[in-house]
Amino acid sequence: MGHDVRYRVRGGRPLQGTVFIQGAKNAVLPMIGASLMAAKGRTVLRNVPIIEDVRRAVELAQAIGAKAELHEAERTLVIDASTLSSPVLPADIASRFRGSFLFVPALLHRLGEAVIEGVGGCNLGSRNLDFHYNGFKRMGATVTEQIADNGDGIIHIKAGELRGGTLYCDTPSHTGTENLIMAAALAHGTTLIKNAALEPEVLDNIEILQRMGARISGGGTGFITVEGVDELNGIEHTVMPDRIDAGVFVMAAAITGGELSLVGASLEHLGVAADKLEQMGVEFHQQGAVLQVRRERPLRPINVITDEYPGFATDLQSPIMALSCLADGPSYIYERIFDGRFKLAEELTKMGADIEVNGNRAKVNGPNVLRGAEVEAHDLRCGSALVLAGLAAEGETTITSAYYLDRGHAHTAERLSQLGADIVRETD
Numbered sequence: 001m002g003h004d005v006r007y008r009v010r011g012g013r014p015l016q017g018t019v020f021i022q023g024a025k026n027a028v029l030p031m032i033g034a035s036l037m038a039a040k041g042r043t044v045l046r047n048v049p050i051i052e053d054v055r056r057a058v059e060l061a062q063a064i065g066a067k068a069e070l071h072e073a074e075r076t077l078v079i080d081a082s083t084l085s086s087p088v089l090p091a092d093i094a095s096r097f098r099g100s101f102l103f104v105p106a107l108l109h110r111l112g113e114a115v116i117e118g119v120g121g122c123n124l125g126s127r128n129l130d131f132h133y134n135g136f137k138r139m140g141a142t143v144t145e146q147i148a149d150n151g152d153g154i155i156h157i158k159a160g161e162l163r164g165g166t167l168y169c170d171t172p173s174h175t176g177t178e179n180l181i182m183a184a185a186l187a188h189g190t191t192l193i194k195n196a197a198l199e200p201e202v203l204d205n206i207e208i209l210q211r212m213g214a215r216i217s218g219g220g221t222g223f224i225t226v227e228g229v230d231e232l233n234g235i236e237h238t239v240m241p242d243r244i245d246a247g248v249f250v251m252a253a254a255i256t257g258g259e260l261s262l263v264g265a266s267l268e269h270l271g272v273a274a275d276k277l278e279q280m281g282v283e284f285h286q287q288g289a290v291l292q293v294r295r296e297r298p299l300r301p302i303n304v305i306t307d308e309y310p311g312f313a314t315d316l317q318s319p320i321m322a323l324s325c326l327a328d329g330p331s332y333i334y335e336r337i338f339d340g341r342f343k344l345a346e347e348l349t350k351m352g353a354d355i356e357v358n359g360n361r362a363k364v365n366g367p368n369v370l371r372g373a374e375v376e377a378h379d380l381r382c383g384s385a386l387v388l389a390g391l392a393a394e395g396e397t398t399i400t401s402a403y404y405l406d407r408g409h410a411h412t413a414e415r416l417s418q419l420g421a422d423i424v425r426e427t428d
């Protein structure tokens with residue numbers, strides 16, 4: 001996986017024009033999980049990002065018996081889950097994306113069990129699932145692990161009937177909150193989830209579940225109450241815009257000294273990242289649902305501490321590391337969410353950056369002149385950061401293992417080319 005896609009970028013062109021922000025990866029994946037909970041009717045999702053994670057999610061839905069049709073040109077996904085038949089999330093698909101674990105509540109409710117042969121997602125250090133498992137157990141499920149012949153662990157979760165209870169996340173886990181809400185939506189009785197995540201995608205998921213018939217209150221407060229209902233129905237829903245995609249395009253304008261109109265981007269959804277980018281010298285003008293952004297002055301250095309929403313999103317940490325290479329002085333980055341998210345530093349160093357990494361802290365000694373090099377996308381956001389670095393670098397940058405980038409960003413080369421970038425996508 002990940003070795004067959006390359007991007008070639010030739011830097012030095014300021015980006016200008018209008019770009020359409022895609023639908024949110026981290027909203028559509030739990031929505032696909034939610035739509036599998038509807039035993040009757042079809043769910044229609046609009047503004048679906050055409051990314052590899054969505055293609056994998058469609059394959060996985062089909063593998064467990066649902067009818068799922070992705071209409072790419074229309075960015076529309078139609079799901080009929082009435083035919084759900086297999087509780088097994090097969091490793092060859094499920095281990096390619098993190099969102100596969102969001103199918104578990106539907107399997108528990110519809111088939112009484114889930115068999116998880118693998119969970120994927122970006123390799124960012126330890127990525128535990130204990131808040132999910134502990135929550136399912138508190139609702140009456142049993143969770144057991146069996147070691148397969150090849151040494152891989154296979155998790156079996158069985159739940160004859162889930163019942164409401166008091167659940168919590170030790171820290172406000174994004175997918176953990178979504179999974180516990182979905183598990184509670186069709187459980188018997190009332191569930192309270194404490195220390196729930198506040199991310200806009202979590203709220204968009206609460207909205208789709210409510211429209212399907214779920215009874216959920218407290219979204220956005222950290223305490224979510226769910227009163228279980230007997231069934232959920234297929235409905236139509238438009239996926240919210242992707243705030244990480246928006247943040248990357250803001251930084252594309254910033255790193256090239258350009259000016260862009262981002263259709264669908266929201267300053268509010270960027271949280272603290274908007275303030276940090278403003279401090280670096282980015283100018284924002286929110287005009288309704290279009291965000292205008294430009295950078296004319298030299299970039300200033302920045303201190304970043306990643307945090308749950310509305311803090312600085314960890315998924316924008318890699319892109320801002322690339323941007324801070326050009327800033328006039330040292331920038332300090334403290335990654336608090338994941339313990340293995342600095343592989344990018346080595347790749348940027350190949351391009352001429354000067355970055356000191358110490359555990360979960362990095363110091364970027366800007367300003368550096370970036371030069372084109374062959375670099376590797378170790379994960380999704382490492383990929384988007386390397387594209388940004390390539391846009392600012394002298395000469396040609398080749399980004400390998402770029403399947404990771406395609407996991408989360410749609411039509412990257414096409415959208416950047418329309419803004420004046422020199423970028424092509426190649427496959428073997």
Ligand SMILES: CC(=O)N[C@H]1[C@@H](OP(=O)(O)OP(=O)(O)OC[C@H]2O[C@@H](n3ccc(=O)[nH]c3=O)[C@H](O)[C@@H]2O)O[C@H](CO)[C@@H](O)[C@@H]1O
Pocket residue numbers: 025026029098099126127128129130131132133171172173174175176314315337338339
């Ligand atoms: C598909 C999706 O929505 N992915 C996003 C989601 O990932 P994901 O939902 O996996 O991230 P979490 O919020 O769950 O994880 C954050 C931290 O909590 C820890 N943790 C989490 C769950 C658990 O049961 N036990 C535990 O210890 C993790 O190891 C990690 O250190 O949120 C991340 C943090 O905003 C984003 O980077 C990902 O893009």
Ligand SMILES: C=C(OP(=O)(O)O)C(=O)O
Pocket residue numbers: 097098099120121122124315380381408
């Ligand atoms: C970490 C990410 O995604 P996932 O949780 O899907 O691996 C990401 O989007 O950067």
